[in-house]
Amino acid sequence: MGLGFHGIRLAVTDTMIPERRRLSMEEYVIQRRFPRYRMTLPVLYRSTPGSGSVGAGWTRDLSEGGSCLELDERVWAGTPLQVRLHTNRGSIELKAQVAWSGQPNPDGGNMHGVTFIQVPAPQRQALRDLLRTKEDSRESGIRLPLVLAVSCRPKGRPGPPLYGRTGDISRGGLSLRLLHAFPPGLKLEITLHTPKGPLPAEGMITWVAPAERRRPGQLIQHGLRFTSLDWSTSLSLGLVAAELA
Structure with a gap:
């Protein structure tokens, strides 16, 4: 479809777009016939x-x-959109229309319901394949493969940071590869070093590769769940994931 996603901006304001045709009740009911799955993906x-x-x-x-x-901003009901969903299988580009928009969240972020319109067969099949992977999964996040340099230290402890890299990332957490093995439950202060600048966050180690799977001199894989991620950082993380993953 060639959406030409250039000149990305971050804003937390209302988009002053003239009111357009709203979805009819019949169109909205048809759209809601499809089963919905909790799924967290970066979107442009x-x-x-x-x-x-x-x-x-x-x-x-x-x-x-x-x-x-x-x-990142409020878009009025009836506004047509072009959207790009970024998945672990590549991007899916779609035409959509805003069905409803909620009040802005004081902490950032604006909730919207959108309906996909005029979906070509390849995009519809890509959606079906993606949704099929979530039918039996309770997790809403999809990990996108993304390698970024990272520095970290145990929360509240002085000393130089440890360095490593990510393996994949989602809104809820990431895989972390370090030379030092941290135990599950340990809280970390981390900084993701991205092309757009450093992104600070806090997280907790949820798992670490068992000793028998480690090799001398190789980075040790960990799972980390974010425990503190404000809207601005979350939005920046989504942008990085959308552009680089």
């Missing part, structure tokens, strides 16, 4: 027609017919 979007700037956010749930999106 652009209001159409004629908007040169691109916004960002995260999905909250997803179906063949539409999605609940948490976006």
Whole structure:
């Protein structure tokens, strides 16, 4: 579809777009016939027609017919959008229309319901394949392969940071590869070093590769769950994942 997602901007303001045709009740009911799955994916979007700037956010749930999106700004109901969902299988580009928009969250983020329209067969099949992987999964996050340099230290402890890299990433956490093995339950202060600058966060080690799977001189794999991630950092993380993963 060639959306031309360039000139990405971060904003937390209302988009002053003229009111457009809202979905009819019949259209909205048809869209809601599809089962929805909790699924958290980074998304880029652009209001159409004629908007040169691109916004960002995260999905909250997803179906063949539409999605609940948490976006960086409020977009009025009836506004047509072009959206790009970023998955571990590649990106899916879709045309959509805003069905409803909620009140801005004081902590950041704006909830929207969108309906996908005029979905070509390849994109619909990509959606179906993606949703099929989530039918038996309780986890909402999808890990995107992404290698970033990272520095970290146990929370509240002085001393030089330890360095490593990520293996994959989601809104809820990441895989972390370090020379030192940290035990599950340990809280870390981490900094992700991205092309857009450092992103600080806090997290807790949830698992570490067992000793029999480690090799001398190789980085040790850990799982980390974010425990402190504000909206601004979460949005920046989504942008990095969308552009690099």
